Amino acid sequence: MVTTRSPARDRLLAAANELFYAEGVHAVGIDRVIERAGVAKASLYNTFGSKDALVGEYLRGRQQANRERITAAVEAADGPRARLLAVFDAQAALFARPGYRGCPFVAASAEAEPGGTVQKVSDEYRAWVRALLTELARDAGAPDPDALARQLYLLYDGAAIAVRMDRDPSVADPVRETAALIVDAALRG
Amino acid sequence: MVTTRSPARDRLLAAANELFYAEGVHAVGIDRVIERAGVAKASLYNTFGSKDALVGEYLRGRQQANRERITAAVEAADGPRARLLAVFDAQAALFARPGYRGCPFVAASAEAEPGGTVQKVSDEYRAWVRALLTELARDAGAPDPDALARQLYLLYDGAAIAVRMDRDPSVADPVRETAALIVDAALRG
């Protein structure tokens, strides 16, 4: 066994990633997913066990990709202030991608029941972002890193919603300006 | 006819308002709505014609209520700067209500198909809020009222999402602080 890497699983995840994100978790049935993946229904249930588990893996994949994207942007930035703002640069780059439709966790949560898999994975991601912002705020010398992180997170959320609801990715520029304004006000005071 | 005011219609709207908001449009079936309203299924279809139309009326009611709440807060405020910030006071008051679960338009849009009734009503509401913020920004003497309105709208959206996703209404305070920061920076420059 040279790690066959089960292409069925990969194709299912790719199909779920595209369809669930573009049309919503509820609106896309299992049949659509397996058709797009070119896979039998039994393969889906053998691999993941349930639709809910597939949704969870889809969101975990999104989370992982987002973390890597943001981390890379932060590490590429020079200096503590730039590292803090790099989170918004990463977000702006995301907005510019064709087919971006807002935060997948917000979208999935709107359809999910409280306490379920979706909420769990979403909470994980949100806690990670917030902890990262807090850490970067502390590194930048903010007097109250928690408060600054919270303000920046409001902006981060607002940007994702604006893109989704208004279907207008041009919001990225005001976002970065506002982020800089908030950061500089916190570092000054 | 002394305007019987068809109580069936009112009870249906009240039931839809509670259930759709608390659990989501997709998750709540027609049967749940008519059961809560204490009304026959035929009454629903005679009155509204379809579930989609009922959802539209539910959102229109939310829109109307929000407009009135915000308008009242703005009119009660003294001076142009306070009027601009009053929008966020109204939002904070909303957050403090028990059972608040974030913006109903964001929630409904996440489940709806593009171009449908939900998107239409949501777009109406968002355009109204943005126009209001722009007008208030102009009255306050902002050099670029559009830009200030856009920044404030980012904050407004972020606050609604944070409350929904983190289930934490205490975000209202940072929101108001940040709003004041943004407004003062714009009026100063």
Add this chain to the structure above:
DNA sequence: GCGACAGTAGACAGATCTGTCCATTGCGTC
């Protein structure tokens, strides 16, 4: 009393969804 009418209760049709099951097929390993 009576007709008009709004509303009720619930069966029913038709679609769609998740999840199960089974017989079959293709492929790599010995």
Add this chain to the structure above:
DNA sequence: GACGCAATGGACAGATCTGTCTACTGTCGC
């Protein structure tokens, strides 16, 4: 060539959802 195993294709069960339709009932103006 034979075996094991993952994957296939599709029928099927069972639930649920929207929307229709019929027969019945209570009320109000005349």
